[in-house]
Amino acid sequence: MTARAVLELSGVERQYGQGDMVLSILKGADFTLRAGETVALVAPSGTGKSTLLHIAGLLEKPDAGAVAINGVACAELGDEARTGIRRRDIGFVYQFHHLLPEFSALENIMMPQLIAGLSKAEARERAAQLLDYMRIGHRGEHRPAELSGGEQQRVAIARAVANAPLVLLADEPTGNLDPETAGYVFEALEALVRQSGLAALIATHNHVLAGLMDRRVTIEDGLVRELD
Numbered sequence: 001m002t003a004r005a006v007l008e009l010s011g012v013e014r015q016y017g018q019g020d021m022v023l024s025i026l027k028g029a030d031f032t033l034r035a036g037e038t039v040a041l042v043a044p045s046g047t048g049k050s051t052l053l054h055i056a057g058l059l060e061k062p063d064a065g066a067v068a069i070n071g072v073a074c075a076e077l078g079d080e081a082r083t084g085i086r087r088r089d090i091g092f093v094y095q096f097h098h099l100l101p102e103f104s105a106l107e108n109i110m111m112p113q114l115i116a117g118l119s120k121a122e123a124r125e126r127a128a129q130l131l132d133y134m135r136i137g138h139r140g141e142h143r144p145a146e147l148s149g150g151e152q153q154r155v156a157i158a159r160a161v162a163n164a165p166l167v168l169l170a171d172e173p174t175g176n177l178d179p180e181t182a183g184y185v186f187e188a189l190e191a192l193v194r195q196s197g198l199a200a201l202i203a204t205h206n207h208v209l210a211g212l213m214d215r216r217v218t219i220e221d222g223l224v225r226e227l228d
């Protein structure tokens with residue numbers, strides 16, 4: 001039996017205006033991510049990986065086409081409903097960690113849980129578990145500036161999954177790290193995704209790391225194409 005689609009992009013188009021030129025980045029892209037599935041998005045710079053991930057994560061709207069999260073069509077929804085789905089169903093990891101600098105690692109991971117209505121004690125316990133899982137349990141009280149790049153990304157990953165989303169979207173999460181650090185951060189990410197049964201779409205330039213995922217796709221001429 002095929003697992004249900006948790007993310008479905010159909011006919012997604014996106015253009016950017018540059019002066020009086022129009023740059024067509026996505027030209028009717030289709031992509032389906034199923035429950036529990038991991039997919040690597042491997043494509044050269046400038047082909048539209050971030051654009052696709054932002055549209056999938058409801059951070060941007062497509063110019064045409066549809067985005068469904070867990071079967072819910074999101075294009076027609078208002079901002080409030082989109083924000084609700086984004087908070088509940090989607091975890092996002094950026095290339096640069098985007099942690100809140102004035103809060104500790106633990107507090108950064110607690111934040112989305114508190115917004116979702118968990119108690120402080122519950123949020124703290126879950127945050128501590130996630131930090132332990134990422135093998136940085138001893139760094140919880142430190143602020144982002146006191147952490148290494150690899151530690152910062154592991155905190156950002158823990159924050160993205162703190163509310164147990166359906167879909168994890170990661171935009172070159174290890175692109176900013178040296179190869180060795182990138183390797184263990186990516187492996188930690190993969191283990192966490194597998195253990196929690198998340199579906200994940202992860203943009204990466206690293207073919208070895210992409211090989212850890214269930215399948216690989218690329219963006220070619222504005223469309224998503226299966227690799228291998």
Ligand code: ADP
Nearest residue numbers: 016017025043044045046047048049050051052
């Ligand atoms: P990737 O993540 O694969 O490197 P992006 O999705 O960031 O690609 O960008 C795809 C193309 O769209 C690039 O040529 C980029 O310059 C352009 N682009 C992205 N965002 C904007 C924007 N807000 N305005 C104009 N052009 C943009």
Ligand code: MG
Nearest residue numbers: 049050051171
């Ligand atoms: Mg990008």
